[in-house]
Amino acid sequence: MPTNTPITSQLNSLRTGPDERGHFGIHGGRFVAETLMPLMLELEKAYAHAKTDPAFQNELDYYLRHYVGRPSPLWHAKRLSETLGGAQIYLKREELNHTGSHKLNNVMGQILLARRMGKTRIVAETGAGQHGVATATVCALFGLECEIYMGATDVERQKPNVFRMHLLGAKVHPVTAGAGTLKDAMNEAMRDWVANVANTYFLVGTVAGPHPYPAMVRDFQSVIGTEAREQIQEQTGRLPDAVIAAIGGGSNAMGIFHPFLDDAEVPLYGVEAAGLGLDSGKTAASIARGTPGVLHGNRTYLLQDDHGQITEAHSISAGLDYPGIGPEHSWLHDIGRVNYVSATDQQALEAFQTLTKLEGIIPALESAHAVAHAIVMAPKMEKSQTIIVNLSGRGDKDVPTVAAHLGVKL
Amino acid sequence: MSRIKACFDRLKAEGRGALLPYLEAFDPDYETSLALLRQMPEAGADLIEVGVPFSDPSADGPTIQLAAQRGLKAGATLKGVLELIHQFRQGDDHTPIILMGYYNPINHYGVERFCKDAHQAGVDGLIIVDLPPEEVEELAPYAKAEGLDIITLTAPTTPDERLKTILKDASGFVYYVSITGITGTRSATEEQLRAAMTRLRGATDLPIVAGFGITTPEQARTASRISNGAVVASAIIKEMAATYDEQGRATAASLPTALEKIRSLAKAVRG
Numbered sequence: 001m002p003t004n005t006p007i008t009s010q011l012n013s014l015r016t017g018p019d020e021r022g023h024f025g026i027h028g029g030r031f032v033a034e035t036l037m038p039l040m041l042e043l044e045k046a047y048a049h050a051k052t053d054p055a056f057q058n059e060l061d062y063y064l065r066h067y068v069g070r071p072s073p074l075w076h077a078k079r080l081s082e083t084l085g086g087a088q089i090y091l092k093r094e095e096l097n098h099t100g101s102h103k104l105n106n107v108m109g110q111i112l113l114a115r116r117m118g119k120t121r122i123v124a125e126t127g128a129g130q131h132g133v134a135t136a137t138v139c140a141l142f143g144l145e146c147e148i149y150m151g152a153t154d155v156e157r158q159k160p161n162v163f164r165m166h167l168l169g170a171k172v173h174p175v176t177a178g179a180g181t182l183k184d185a186m187n188e189a190m191r192d193w194v195a196n197v198a199n200t201y202f203l204v205g206t207v208a209g210p211h212p213y214p215a216m217v218r219d220f221q222s223v224i225g226t227e228a229r230e231q232i233q234e235q236t237g238r239l240p241d242a243v244i245a246a247i248g249g250g251s252n253a254m255g256i257f258h259p260f261l262d263d264a265e266v267p268l269y270g271v272e273a274a275g276l277g278l279d280s281g282k283t284a285a286s287i288a289r290g291t292p293g294v295l296h297g298n299r300t301y302l303l304q305d306d307h308g309q310i311t312e313a314h315s316i317s318a319g320l321d322y323p324g325i326g327p328e329h330s331w332l333h334d335i336g337r338v339n340y341v342s343a344t345d346q347q348a349l350e351a352f353q354t355l356t357k358l359e360g361i362i363p364a365l366e367s368a369h370a371v372a373h374a375i376v377m378a379p380k381m382e383k384s385q386t387i388i389v390n391l392s393g394r395g396d397k398d399v400p401t402v403a404a405h406l407g408v409k410l
Numbered sequence: 411m412s413r414i415k416a417c418f419d420r421l422k423a424e425g426r427g428a429l430l431p432y433l434e435a436f437d438p439d440y441e442t443s444l445a446l447l448r449q450m451p452e453a454g455a456d457l458i459e460v461g462v463p464f465s466d467p468s469a470d471g472p473t474i475q476l477a478a479q480r481g482l483k484a485g486a487t488l489k490g491v492l493e494l495i496h497q498f499r500q501g502d503d504h505t506p507i508i509l510m511g512y513y514n515p516i517n518h519y520g521v522e523r524f525c526k527d528a529h530q531a532g533v534d535g536l537i538i539v540d541l542p543p544e545e546v547e548e549l550a551p552y553a554k555a556e557g558l559d560i561i562t563l564t565a566p567t568t569p570d571e572r573l574k575t576i577l578k579d580a581s582g583f584v585y586y587v588s589i590t591g592i593t594g595t596r597s598a599t600e601e602q603l604r605a606a607m608t609r610l611r612g613a614t615d616l617p618i619v620a621g622f623g624i625t626t627p628e629q630a631r632t633a634s635r636i637s638n639g640a641v642v643a644s645a646i647i648k649e650m651a652a653t654y655d656e657q658g659r660a661t662a663a664s665l666p667t668a669l670e671k672i673r674s675l676a677k678a679v680r681g
């Protein structure tokens with residue numbers, strides 16, 4: 001926020017969080033072991049310094065433009081809109097970023113910070129493998145050692161990404177604890193970090209974890225919303241009537257929502273993965289079916305049992321298969337600024353095929369959840385209205401999974 | 411006087427450090443862990459750490475992770491762990507019991523009700539791995555009201571300045587996590603431990619215990635002499651778990667194996 005902004009408008013803004021202790025309402029915070037606490041404080045300091053250093057911003061801008069490939073286009077999906085017969089759908093094409101998803105926006109920011117901090121070894125957790133691939137990519141670019149933790153189940157269902165990481169020179173550790181998904185990978189990455197604090201930087205892939213990660217990852221992803229907000233006004237002359245994004249930990253959603261938070265007239269929709277259905281017991285919808293709790297360094301909505309044990313999430317999409325959600329989303333839900341809705345595995349599979357056939361764009365299964373909600377909403381809206389859907393990633397990695405669900409042998 | 415303070419005062423008079431064995435509640439079942447808990451003092455435990463199983467023990471190595479999984483499979487809940495301690499207290503009113511675990515089950519139980527129930531059950535202290543001084547205020551007033559010591563954790567990464575602030579209001583004893591890492595993996599050297607104690611003694615007058623990576627009787631002896639006590643967890647669990655059958659159930663060898671390990675540690679600490 002510019003320093004000349006009047007105090008009153010700062011007080012009315014939803015974009016100033018978290019507080020100095022990393023809290024968004026009751027959510028967020030720094031629930032980490034003492035071994036890590038001094039590192040969190042050091043990271044907070046280093047990021048606060050980098051954020052206000054024009055040299056850091058210039059360096060980041062350079063890489064975003066020439067390496068990541070920003071800005072990403074905002075595409076008017078005319079055939080999809082016509083077919084649905086309602087609102088005009090615009091796709092924010094994050095799938096066109098280098099490595100095929102929005103993940104590189106955040107990774108680029110954090111790797112530059114890690115280099116400033118003199119760290120030589122990078123650890124990261126990954127679900128779908130998109131964050132792992134993005135991390136392995138920048139480690140290759142800067143010649144840093146890279147260790148990726150990935151649930152064994154995810155290693156199995158995201159084989160193309162595992163091989164990509166190997167090619168990029170990263171070491172991929174399959175994690176067999178629990179259901180072998182993102183939550184377990186996160187635990188294992190934290191264990192590695194605590195054991196290697198001196199030279200290691202933990203490159204968190206979403207807007208979760210202890211402060212300052214949720215705020216920092218949001219800041220790096222906000223480039224999505226900043227661009228989209230300008231682009232939609234350029235193309236249509238006004239702000240959109242809805243913005244929709246899929247939610248795993250919530251980084252692509254936070255990135256596109258944040259610049260719109262103070263536009264009270266723009267409804268925002270976060271789409272959680274309902275899995276087999278919200279009440280099937282096989283879901284990843286932590287806001288719809290969770291309660292506030294503490295996991296992975298922050299307080300937030302979590303899927304948990306009556307005794308505070310974290311339960312396993314389920315989604316067809318590895319990147320959404322997480323029992324929590326970033327703390328800023330939990331707060332935005334509590335205050336009612338963002339509407340959290342959900343889409344099932346089946347809806348995502350259908351949206352995946354619809355978008356592919358009508359627009360020639362194969363979406364990631366994660367992003368297909370956002371498309372699925374647009375398919376629900378658009379027909380109920382006027383043709384003169386507009387929706388922006390964050391197309392967070394491309395679906396090449398999901399082709400084997402989708403084929404299996406459609407009964408096709410590759 | 412609290413059981414913790416009484417215990418360290420007595421050991422000081424005896425001129426030795428404490429042995430703090432750890433057991434994971436409900437590992438591999440309620441009855442076995444209750445039997446082990448009851449026999450630990452006689453085998454040489456001065457204070458006992460009781461681990462509360464959690465689904466996501468991100469500061470623990472493989473040994474305690476597996477123990478937590480077995481405990482959860484056997485039906486462990488925070489309420490059940492308090493019941494276990496309540497049972498133990500029927501026959502032992504002096505051995506301090508420290509609950510060790512992660513914050514979410516406590517948060518879910520409700521911090522105020524938890525502190526009341528824990529005190530009633532006979533718990534003396536709490537070690538909550540993921541509740542650092544920055545967040546402890548949400549629990550501290552309730553713990554204090556019930557006379558529960560919140561044990562402050564310190565680590566090799568804690569700077570001197572921070573040691574001073576976080577130990578200002580510490581009570582009971584201070585836990586020194588002697589390595590940067592997870593439980594049951596590597597060990598600190600004697601020199602590292604000595605240097606750490608010099609730093610810590612500059613910041614607190616409370617007893618200091620060392621934990622993480624203490625495996626052998628020899629290491630327990632050294633640690634308990636340099637500091638005021640040695641915590642041994644994974645090494646006991648590992649030997650006990652080796653006696654379980656293929657389904658992970660206790661066998662006739664399980665209790666004697668764990669107790670024998672504790673006896674050998676106690677002998678070294680006292681020797």
Ligand SMILES: Cc1ncc(COP(=O)(O)O)c(C=O)c1O
Pocket residue numbers: 101102127128129130131205206207246247248249250251252253318319320364366367392393394
């Ligand atoms: C393409 C894509 N979209 C979305 C997500 C979910 O993450 P987040 O909610 O942090 O954007 C992932 C995670 O792997 C992803 O790969």
